[in-house]
Amino acid sequence: MPEILDRARARVLDDGAGLGEADILEILRLPDEDLPELLQLAHDVRMKWCGPEVEVEGIVSLKTGGCPEDCHFCSQSGLFASPVRAVWLDIPSLVEAARQTAATGASEFCIVAAVRGPDKRLMDQMREGVKAIREAVDIQVAASLGMLTQEQVDELVEMGVHRYNHNLETCRSYFPNVVTTHSWEERWGTLTMVRESGMEVCCGGILGMGETLEQRAEFAAQLAELDPHEVPLNFLTPRPGTPFGDRPVVEGRDALRAIAAFRLAMPRTILRYAGGREITLGDLGTRDGLLGGINAMIVGNYLTTLGRPASDDLELLKDLKMPVKSLSATF
Amino acid sequence: MYCDRCGEPGSHPGCAAARELEPPRYCAHCRRRMKVQVVPTGWTATCVEHGELRG
Numbered sequence: 414m415p416e417i418l419d420r421a422r423a424r425v426l427d428d429g430a431g432l433g434e435a436d437i438l439e440i441l442r443l444p445d446e447d448l449p450e451l452l453q454l455a456h457d458v459r460m461k462w463c464g465p466e467v468e469v470e471g472i473v474s475l476k477t478g479g480c481p482e483d484c485h486f487c488s489q490s491g492l493f494a495s496p497v498r499a500v501w502l503d504i505p506s507l508v509e510a511a512r513q514t515a516a517t518g519a520s521e522f523c524i525v526a527a528v529r530g531p532d533k534r535l536m537d538q539m540r541e542g543v544k545a546i547r548e549a550v551d552i553q554v555a556a557s558l559g560m561l562t563q564e565q566v567d568e569l570v571e572m573g574v575h576r577y578n579h580n581l582e583t584c585r586s587y588f589p590n591v592v593t594t595h596s597w598e599e600r601w602g603t604l605t606m607v608r609e610s611g612m613e614v615c616c617g618g619i620l621g622m623g624e625t626l627e628q629r630a631e632f633a634a635q636l637a638e639l640d641p642h643e644v645p646l647n648f649l650t651p652r653p654g655t656p657f658g659d660r661p662v663v664e665g666r667d668a669l670r671a672i673a674a675f676r677l678a679m680p681r682t683i684l685r686y687a688g689g690r691e692i693t694l695g696d697l698g699t700r701d702g703l704l705g706g707i708n709a710m711i712v713g714n715y716l717t718t719l720g721r722p723a724s725d726d727l728e729l730l731k732d733l734k735m736p737v738k739s740l741s742a743t744f
Numbered sequence: 745m746y747c748d749r750c751g752e753p754g755s756h757p758g759c760a761a762a763r764e765l766e767p768p769r770y771c772a773h774c775r776r777r778m779k780v781q782v783v784p785t786g787w788t789a790t791c792v793e794h795g796e797l798r799g
Contacts, residue, residue, distance in 0.1 A: 471784040496769035500779045510783040713784035
C-alpha cells in the first residue's frame with residue numbers, strides 16, 4: 414500500500430482530521446492501480462464520520478441568463494455569445510418545482526439566480542417565493558444569489574433561508590483565469606458574512622477548468638480552511654459560446670481521485686455530486702463516486718442543463734443501501 | 745429546418761448527442777433563440793413565433 418494511504422488512514426479515518434495540501438496532492442497523483450484502495454478509504458472515512466445517509470437536493474434557476482459577470486465556464490453570462498436567454502421563473506412555478514423536488518424525498522431545495530449580487534427586485538422575489546414554499550412544501554430552502562451585503566445576509570436569515578451557496582469555483586491562484594469581473598477575496602467575504610449569520614455555508618466549485626493538480630490540491634485545502642457545511646463538486650461541462658467551451662471533460666478516473674481527495678481533506682463535510690457527473694462519470698462512475706466519498710447529490714435537472722431522472726439516482730441509492738437523509742434529520 | 749441546439753441549418757450528430765442532456769435553445773422552424781426555463785423535472789422552451797415546447 415502506498416505510504417500516503419497509510420498516513421491518510423491514521424490521520425483521517427482514525428483521528429477525523431483532514432489531510433493538508435501536500436498530502437492531498439500526493440493523493441491526486443496516485444496511479445490508477447491504487448484507485449480502488451483510495452476509493453475504499455474515502456468511503457470508510459465518509460461512513461465513519463458522516464454515516465450512510467445521502468442528502469438529496471433539487472435546484473432551480475429563479476433568474477436565468479443575462480449575468481454581468483464573466484465566469485468563463487458559465488452559459489448565463491451576458492458577456493458571451495451563449496444561446497441562453499434571460500428569463501425569470503414565476504412564483505407558482507417556483508413552488509411547483511419545490512413540490513416536485515420534495516416528492517423525490519429530497520430535503521433541500523436551492524433557489525439560484527444568475528447575478529453578481531441580488532437587487533431589490535430579486536430580494537422581493539425571494540421573499541415572496543420562500544414564503545410561498547414554506548407555506549406549501551415541507552422542504553428546507555437554500556439560496557445562491559451571488560455576492561451579498563450584510564443587509565441582504567440578514568434579510569435571507571429572516572426569510573428562513575437555512576443554507577447559502579456561494580462557490581469559490583477554483584483555488585485562489587487560478588481564479589483570475591476563470592473570472593475577471595470580481596475577485597476570489599470578494600467571494601470569501603460573502604462566505605464569511607454568511608457563516609457569521611448562522612446560515613449554513615455551502616461552497617464548492619468546478620474541476621476541469623484548466624487547473625493543475627497542484628491547484629486542485631490548493632483548492633481542496635482552501636475549502637478545508639473555510640470548513641463549509643457542504644461542498645458541491647462540479648465537473649466542467651463545456652458550454653457552447655463560453656471561453657471554456659472547447660475544454661476537454663475531466664477523465665473519469667481523475668474525477669474519482671478528486672472526489673476521494675476532497676473527502677480526505679474534509680472528512681465531515683457534505684460532499685455533493687453537482688453538475689457534470691453524467692458526462693464525466695456516467696452511470697458506473699456515479700456509483701463508484703458514491704462508494705468513494707460522496708454523500709449527497711443534486712437530483713433531476715440543473716440550472717440550464719438536464720440531469721438523470723431523479724428516480725434513477727434514487728434506485729441507485731437503494732441498490733447501494735444508502736438511505737436518503739430525511740427532512741427531520743436535517744433539523 | 746434548423747438545429748435546435750446550435751441554430752445552424754440541418755441536423756448534426758454531435759448536437760443530437762449533446763441534446764440528451766440539454767433543452768433546445770433555438771426554434772427549429774425559424775432559428776430564433778427561445779426563452780428556456782429548466783426545472784428539476786422538466787423544461788419549457790418558448791419561441792415568440794412558434795409557441796411553447798415541453799420536455
